[in-house]
Amino acid sequence: MTVPGRPSAAHGTARRHTRPERPPPPPRAPKVPLRRLMRVASVSCGVQFGWALQLSLLTPYVQELGIPHVWSSLIWLCGPLSGLLVQPLVGHMSDRCASRFGRRRPFIAIGTATIALAVLLIGHSADLGWLLGDRGTRRPRAIAVFVLGFWLLDVANNVTQGPARALLADLAGNDHRRTRIANAYFSLFMALGNILGFATGSYSGWFSILSFTLTSACTVNCANLKSAFILDIVILAITTYISLSSAHEIPLNYGDGDMHSEIEAQGQNHVEEAFLWELLGSFRYLTLPVWIILTVTSLTWIGWFPFLLFDTDWMGREIYKGMPNQGLNYHSGVRMGSFGLMLNSIILGLTSIVIEKLCRKWGAGLVWGVSNIIMTLCFVAMLIITLVANNVEFTQSGLPPDGIVIAALVVFAVLGAPLAITYSVPYAMMSTRIEPLGLGQGLGMGILNLAIVIPQ
Structure with a gap:
């Protein structure tokens, strides 16, 4: 009788129909102090910070470069496409990485270095386009550099975030409470990065x-955008150093020659097995609670992605009635939208602090469900505000009434609460339910990421 995940020699030909082998676990270590978990999450x-700048400033900047509004969403398509393959692949590789620096840290370091390169390309796209021959209003070379940097940034974000969350799950062990706390720390630092990023984007x-x-x-x-990304590189370097220096990973080849040989043999056995086949094959072993998490995550992100993509653009177009490169209203609206996202991030941070208490009192599933109801009501409110803004007279200065803006x-601020829960609770629930299935945390985070990027 063949045990799933342990194919015998007699059944070697049926390998593709069995559960993917569980990656070798790292040796057991004492519980990591919560303060160290917090430092690891700081990355x-x-x-x-860079993602907040990307959300608040790049959709308007795309249109300033001359790309039509209708095409801007196609540029953003790289995020879902890269997340569809890159994050599961990186998670799969990090589960089996035998580097002396650890399983997750090499990928986090490579990802953050690539983020720095990408934001330099984006910030200097107009200058590089000029050096390559752009003149006048048509700037095809600047657009090409911008798109290259933008897509590289999306890939780098996916390379970094999957292993970072998997690292927290590794350090938290099988303790559900510590896993929730670790993900709450991650969400808290995301809120801090959002606050800094949106505040930077709102300053002109x-x-x-x-x-x-x-x-x-x-x-x-353009100069404001470039300056903001320079600040992003500084903050990214500081937080990456704090995170990587605090995470004391024990490499898989931690000195046991037999274990090291076993890992190498296992890697050779995987050469003939395509990664995508293993990824798709792992879906066969997901339990009903995991499928519910994936389904709800997908439905939730159908709503979140348009908001995160067009929030500041919505403020500039629908509330301030502006158009890119036509007057000041559009840019005033974009800056006000960045301010609204900063308020959103403050609420996100405050909510992250109390997530663990809410989950202990009411249960993680109920907290997540209530947050999704709040999200839905806020999106309905945005439709109503748009309708009202289209039917009121603006002030003599050409700006919308204060009541509409407030x-x-x-709405932007209230959405911070469900967003904090979206950034934390599903990952904690997935992490605690994927471990008993024999799948690595890296691959588990990659599977959850599929539920996020497919709706996008």
Whole structure:
């Protein structure tokens, strides 16, 4: 009788029909102090700082470069596409990585270095386009550099975040409470990164502080974007150092020659097995609770992704009635949208602090369900605000009435609570339910990521 995950020689030909082998676990270690878990989670602050700038500034900047509004969402398609393959693949590789630096840390380091390169390309796209021959209003070379940097940034984000969450799950062990706390820390630092990123994006005077960013090819808005990304690199470097230096991973080849040989033999056995086949084959062993988590996650992100993509653009177009490169209203709306996202992040951070208490009192499933209801009501409120804004007269200054703006900001802020839960609870629930199935945490986070990117 063949045990799933342990194919015998007699059944070697049926290998593809059995459960993927469980990656060798690291040796047991004492419980990691919560303070160290918090330091390890800090890398999400630097990553999310850049993500906040990406969300608040890049959709408007795309249109300033001359890309039509209708095409901007196609540029954003790289995120879901890269997440569809990159994060599960990286998770799978990190589960089996035998580097002397650990299983997860090499991928986090490579991912953050690639993020730094990507934001440099994006921030200097107009300058590089100018050097390559762009003149006038048509800037195809700047657009090409921007798209390259943008897609590279999305890939790097996926390379970094999957192993970072898997590392927290490794350090938390099988303790459900510590896993929830670790993911709450991750969400808290994401909130801090969002606050810093959206506050940076809402300030329009960076070009005067970092005056070297203003060039003949890079106007004020471009210089502000470039300055913001320079700050992102500084914060990313600091948080990555804190995180990687605090995570004391024990490599898989931790000195036991027999174990090391066994790992190498296992790796050779996997050469003929395609990664995608193993990924798809692992779905056969998912339990009903895991499928429920994946389904609810998919339905939730159908709503979240349009908001995260077009929030500041919605404020500039629908509330302030502006258009890119036409007057000041659009940019005023984008800055106000960035301010609203900063409020959103403050609520996100405050909610992250109390998530563990809420889950202990009411249960993680109920907390997640209530948050999704709040999210739905907020999105309905945005439709109502848009309808009202289309039927009211603007002030003599050409700006929308204060009541409309305040209502939009309130909705942005309230959405921070369900967003904090979305960033934390599903990952904790997935982490605690994937371990008994014999799948690595890296691959488990990759499977959950599929439920996020497919709806996008």
